[in-house]
Amino acid sequence: MTALLEVDELTVAYQGRRRLFRATPPSIRAVNGVSLTLDRRRTFGLVGESGSGKSSLARALLQLVPVSSGSILLDGRDVTVVPRSELREYRSRVQAVLQDPYSSLNQAHDVSVIVGDPITVHRGIKAGAGRDDLVVELLAEVGLDAAFLHRRPAQMSGGQRQRVSLARALAVQPDLIIADEATSALDVSIQSQVINLLRRVQREEGVALLVIAHDLEVVRHMSDDVGVMYLGSLAESGPADEVYRDPTHPYTAMLVASIPAPDPVEQAARRAHRRRITVDAEPPSPAALPAGCPYANRCPLVLERCHSEPPPTVPAWHGGTVRCHLHVTGPELGGAGVSELLADAAPRTA
Ligand SMILES: Nc1ncnc2c1ncn2[C@@H]1O[C@H](COP(=O)(O)OP(=O)(O)OP(=O)(O)O)[C@@H](O)[C@H]1O
Ligand code: SF4
Ligand SMILES: [Mg+2]
CATH class of the missing domain: 3.40.50.300 (P-loop containing nucleotide triphosphate hydrolases)
Structure with missing residues (x-):
């Protein structure tokens, strides 16, 4: 069986800031020829000091930054060359839970919309009681009760928002979830709850997980495989x-x-x-x-x-x-x- 995701010689370069008296700003190679394989239903942990390029690699896998060279094969298909119209399918298969759920969740909407809209896009189920039932099921999966259906991000704690982020990611039945410092902004007591939740969901839902964290012990605890950047x-x-x-x-x-x-x-x-x-x-x-x-x-x-x-x-x-x-x-x-x-x-x- 082919790997879920094969990354080959991936390079991500950013244009640096323009400096006085310099015609072209220096380019920053945040990711420089990285090759790795993510297997189905396994957790891959990425570690390395600050600035080593972990988030840039994650952003490239999420197709949020352009890839300068190299390839990203999902089920053998190179997503760096697929037409934009087909990117949507890729984006639903590869979901993210990021460090700051407050900025990544739409403040204007409640959970029924935040988690419900991806269900509509992915499964064609329109807003209404049926969709709300599915949202409540997803909330139960991440340890939140039905009362959260009509709460907005501002009415929740950091840990609860992170649970909603995970429910939103699961709403599109992804193959891979990328958790970039998903727990580092949370209180220590809440961190281990969210870590254990991610582990349980990974196992029970059979998704692959790419986990990025500064805490090396957390990564060891969660991961089957590890990459050091x-x-x-x-x-x-x-x-x-x-x-x-x-x-x-x-x-x-x-x-x-x-x-x-x-x-x-x-x-x-x-x-x-x-x-x-x-x-x-x-x-x-x-x-x-x-x-x-x-x-x-x-x-x-x-x-x-x-x-x-x-x-x-x-x-x-x-x-x-x-x-x-x-x-x-x-x-x-x-x-x-x-x-x-x-x-x-x-x-x-x-
Ligand atoms: N949008 C950007 N424009 C220019 N340079 C960037 C940009 N984003 C990141 N960088 C630079 O790319 C390099 C890698 O950054 P990145 O955020 O990927 O590292 P990281 O390993 O995730 O670090 P941390 O552990 O602090 O989150 C750093 O030198 C950073 O300053
Ligand atoms: S010996 Fe040290 S410097 Fe040389 S390649 Fe290995 S890590 Fe790099
Ligand atoms: Mg980072």
């Missing part, structure tokens, strides 16, 4: 538990070492380890990407060629991929974990 590139991807347990990319190792440990002694050890395996330097600007590996100026294992040659993407031990020269040259890791090399790495400064 750094400066627009996919540094590593593979089964979530395996990638977290024994990363193959030095950047993934640094991210994993930054997960807080509940025990203070372990936390202190983890912090010291993280300091050892990271070069304290700013990431390069996405408007001036380096010629070689984007992580070269922060990598404690950097090789000479890392500064000039982009690393290839190769298979990793966990069945996923890693984009790093160490796996083809130098110590020739051949897709194995980097922990031992990092344990021996001499601390470096930029």
Whole structure:
């Protein structure tokens, strides 16, 4: 069976701001040649520091920003080249739950319209009692009772609005839901409720879920597979538990070492380890990407060629991929974990 969504060498570039005395503003490559596969009925988590291009990738998948190059195949069909008239079908199959439901829900309407209108567009059921019944069913699915049918976004809490966003996404029976920081604006106590709701709905409705979150533990908890982005590139991807347990990319190792440990002694050890395996330097600007590996100026294992040659993407031990020269040259890791090399790495400064 073909994958639900296959992304191949996807690049998203934004035109930067015009500067004084510069004829053409620099272009920002927010996503730079990313390839990944989303399988049906599975959850793929995307992690990476702020500005690494996670939302830009999500926006490209939602067809909200133009794709500069590469392809997005849904069921084998490239959506970057389909006529606009057919985009509507794609858009209904790929839905979003975004960070700020207040701005993405129409303030002027109540839930019967916010969740009901997509039912009309998708299933041709006109507004009325029958459609309201379906909205109430969807509300029950996301843990809200029928009293919410006539509430507007301003009359709900952040968690309730996020539940309505999810009900609206489910209204068109999508194949994929993209949740970009869907819980980060919520109170901590509400976050886990919405996370558990997303997990349950993903399982019960059999949709695929692309989850983007800053919290690495949340992503691990939710995901079957994970992708690690750094400066627009996919540094590593593979089964979530395996990638977290024994990363193959030095950047993934640094991210994993930054997960807080509940025990203070372990936390202190983890912090010291993280300091050892990271070069304290700013990431390069996405408007001036380096010629070689984007992580070269922060990598404690950097090789000479890392500064000039982009690393290839190769298979990793966990069945996923890693984009790093160490796996083809130098110590020739051949897709194995980097922990031992990092344990021996001499601390470096930029
Ligand atoms: N509309 C835009 N115009 C110009 N540059 C943009 C635009 N949107 C994002 N960028 C830039 O593209 C890069 C990637 O941004 P993006 O929002 O995709 O990152 P992110 O990984 O989602 O970050 P965060 O974790 O903070 O949400 C950043 O350098 C950002 O400044
Ligand atoms: S390619 Fe080189 S600089 Fe980049 S992560 Fe691998 S070893 Fe480090
Ligand atoms: Mg983002």
